[in-house]
Amino acid sequence: MAKELTTRAENYSQWYNDLVIKADLAENSAVRGCMVIKPYGYAIWEKMQAALDKKFKDTGHSNAYFPLFIPKSFFSKEASHVEGFAKECAVVTHYRLKNDTVNGGVIVDPDSKLEEELIIRPTSETIIWSTYKNWIQSYRDLPLLINQWANVVRWEMRTRLFLRTAEFLWQEGHTAHSTMQEAVEETMRMVHVYADFAENFMAMPVIIGRKSENERFAGALDTYCIEALMQDGKALQAGTSHFLGQNFAKAFDVQFTSKEGKLEYVWATSWGVSTRLMGALVMAHSDDHGLVLPPKLAPIQVVIVPIYKGLDQLPGLNAVAEKIKKDLEDKGVSVKYDNRDTQKPGWKFAEYELKGVPVRLALGPRDLENGTIELARRDTLEKKILPQEKIADYIVELLDEIQKNIYTKALNFRENNITPVSTWDEFKEVLDTKGGFISAYWDGTAETEVKIKEETKATIRCIPLDTEENTGTDIFSGKPGKFKVLYARAY
């Protein structure tokens, strides 16, 4: 196996870590819980950002930037919000270092203590709503549809590359509306934007649903999410959209004069996705050979590798390869031609398999004679010999097909791993043997949810949007089931 990747069957968790590091996506830094996103990983993130950013702008949002720091007092203005985030906050207390005259090096200058400590934003509702107070006076100032691309910090104790890190990159939308209905519509619009992105760019099927009260964002009245299924049968929350009601408007006294001249509190939403999506992308599709990237997010969509015995054969191969490269680039395909003489073709094949390049072309002297080229698909690992003529057209269509195929494969896996159960024994057995989503009735109480979690580590991932109420029995409590929900163990 290329660079000795642990197999999924052997140890899924180790496979994931190996892959993230060996495919040059990210690595742990010298700072506890913080990662370095390496150029290849960052190139994928940039593609995600570009696609999402376009969707946000197409739905009327503008980007802006708010401070990294939040004064401690702001933070505690919304009670459940501070409760949810206080235990994992990086706190700035001083603003100067000075030379350590005793031991050498530098120490924190005690004279530089801040009057009020600053919290590194774990999310920006409080600093943003304190700003919105000055921006919103009248219904004419609404809606306010703003997004921010930023880094945030949550001092997690157990971290994993991309999935859970102390610092991560994300976008956070923060919108303000004059009516509850408009805010609810925005909340739903954005969770659908996320689902659309996950399915059409990441090729990752997701279930859209509502969170139970326990799993809600701290400060929200309702949290909607997209939930994806990883290959090990664990779920992953890939994006959330929150209806915040008037909680933050009340905490920061943001009122507006309505058309009717009445003073009312503003309605709010917030929504975000993060570099966690990188982890989801890796785990949803990749295999024991390495990454499998959907073409729409692959930094390199096609790699061309020349096969030659002596360097004298290279010029002829270069000419054909460069022509194919240009044809592809003219059609908007990103291509790398790797004719480095420092590595053998076999090494290159393994390398680009590891990095998930969707299409690999190999070109040798016999191909020059025959006007052919060898094409290998990363998703199916199939190879075939094709005529060089019209190869660019063929590949453009193939990239589409690969994108769809990766999605369909993940969708089939997901569909085969939603198991309806009606008894508690069945629930535990499915969870321990098959995993995946378990569809079951829930009585709607936090008590039941907590007990199930304590006993099995499974949580309610969501109440799918299309769920029906009042039609079954809670598998745990035996009480009337209020919602049909999806349970799973989750990242």
Place this chain on the structure above:
Amino acid sequence: MAKELTTRAENYSQWYNDLVIKADLAENSAVRGCMVIKPYGYAIWEKMQAALDKKFKDTGHSNAYFPLFIPKSFFSKEASHVEGFAKECAVVTHYRLKNDTVNGGVIVDPDSKLEEELIIRPTSETIIWSTYKNWIQSYRDLPLLINQWANVVRWEMRTRLFLRTAEFLWQEGHTAHSTMQEAVEETMRMVHVYADFAENFMAMPVIIGRKSENERFAGALDTYCIEALMQDGKALQAGTSHFLGQNFAKAFDVQFTSKEGKLEYVWATSWGVSTRLMGALVMAHSDDHGLVLPPKLAPIQVVIVPIYKGLDQLPGLNAVAEKIKKDLEDKGVSVKYDNRDTQKPGWKFAEYELKGVPVRLALGPRDLENGTIELARRDTLEKKILPQEKIADYIVELLDEIQKNIYTKALNFRENNITPVSTWDEFKEVLDTKGGFISAYWDGTAETEVKIKEETKATIRCIPLDTEENTGTDIFSGKPGKFKVLYARAY
């Protein structure tokens, strides 16, 4: 005047602050020294980012992301580096809050004290070179050409929107090379990339030069810069590119095996521009009516305003305006059609003047009869009546002309404000009456430089690249002048 802008003649500094706030570029936040970049300001920054990012990629660089936090001990590994930044560092000392059971609210949990304090990056050389140590073993790993878009924090005591803020956004390139020559070439390449961006996108002429030792980046062997002149005669450093020698490689023990099999320290560069460029853009071109934006960075390049007496006239105007809008958009021009009925045309005219929209079209019922349209240029404030036919082609060319005209105007101003002097009296007089750059000989000593600064607040902005050595007398010390340099008071 629109929204009561202070005039430049009245108070240049107040004019700048008024303009930044009233044109919706940025405002001060609730956090000392930190700004909120508002959507209109951020849209300009996004255009800057896109243009710069393309230039970086075209010159072979990739983006990556490194941690926000730097362990205190890393920070002190390069002696002059820590000396330069220690006095303005935000320091994280704790990672948790807890409820204040006595007074309510939250307090920092004393049990969450970090063993080693973390510095919020003021620049990332130290954390990046500690990472490069693991990435670089052989000459085959070089050059390493990486850029990062990030926020950084320098605890400045006196802050001004965009020009000097505690937190700012920037990009920082950090490259590693196997030879000194290659690193020097990279340093020069990037300062020229900045100059090219400043001149061709920002329409802002700059002088490329080398910094005196006093003004060098902390840890660099040489700092190159681009220096621009603002309308009040003060200079502004708009970008820097540093040759770091082997300082950081030695501090973090980054060595590589050369082709010849020898172990050598790696050569380094770093280079950056920041949201400070937004301040430069505002001050270089804008007037008492508001912003003047070069078309290449204007979020809205053309605004169309309908002029009508009754709402019944609007549908006819809409039809023509939407057609022109579409024609322009097909040619890649960004257009806003503002047919809101809530504001009068005069208000809209002032608003888009304030916001620096390069071209304004006004369309009234008489224009419909005559097949004409009124066009106003923001840069010259000229208006004329033109045929609607082929107006899109006309505007595409006009935007080019406006871009050039704004540049030429700034260049003429700059050329008229470089004054050569040969005596100390002359120096002081020019500085106090005319301002601008003063070209004079310098003996090359820090002593002279410091004394001139103490007496006049003027600093050596740079030693222009084309300077000649040993041909005059230092205006202050009377000693032999080693370099012909540019002095100015600066932002």
